[in-house]
Amino acid sequence: MNNWYVITGGPSSGKTTTVNMLSGLGYSTTIEHARHYIDLQHATTGQTVAEIRAKQMDFQRGVLQMQLEQEAELDPQETVFLDRALPDSLAYYRFLDLEPDSRLLQxxxxxxxxxxxILDLLPLAADYARTEDTQAQQRIHELLTEVYSSLPVPVEAVPVLAPEQRTQYILDRLE
Known part of the structure; x- marks a missing residue:
């Protein structure tokens, strides 16, 4: 075990806001790789978000590769808050009805x-990288909860609170 804490939840649950607040308090944090992948693909190929997301298997493999590389480079002794983590990939593979990558399963x-x-959902807010509707938001959240609950990692639901209160809620429950 290390000192890494995962911040996750369905689309538009306030993950990145929470992680950014933790970073502002001096904690080490990571980025969300799905959004980073979209940004990199757009910058290097000129593809639109729709074009990038249309190739779902490539998209999931690209995000998984970034996550694997990032987690391999983290210091196990350092307290780090991850904006999503490897198990999120399994939830998305299931949501998209794709065969999970063997590296992920291993x-x-x-x-x-x-x-x-796992952050409780906020009202769905549209942005350039988010393509899910409310039904998809709910289903992804359910799958994330299933996946993380099946792993040997403690899981804590985080209720909807103001961002500062949510961040403190998490800090008060570190192990």
Whole structure:
């Protein structure tokens, strides 16, 4: 086990806002790789978000590769808050009805996170990278909860609160 804490939840649950607040308090954090992948693909190929997301298997594999690389480089002794983590990929593979990558399936039984915080959903807010509707938002949230609950990692639901209160809620429950 290490000192890594996962911040996750369905689309538009306030993950990135929470992670950014933790970063502002001096904690080490990571970025969300799905959004980063979209940004990189757009910058290097000129593809639109729709074109990038249309190739779902390529998209999921690209995000997974970034996540694997990032987690391999993290210091296990450092307290780090991850904006999504490897198990999120399995939830998305299931949501999209795709066969999960073997690298993901091999890694999941060994995830070393100290704890996972699953943020309750906020009203769905549209942005350039988010393509889900409310029904998809709910289903992804359910799948994330199923996946993380099946792993040997403590899971804590985080209620809807003001961003500062949500961040403090998490800090008060670190192990």
């Amino acid at each position: 890694a999941l039984p060994h995830v070393p996170y100290r704890k996972t915080f």
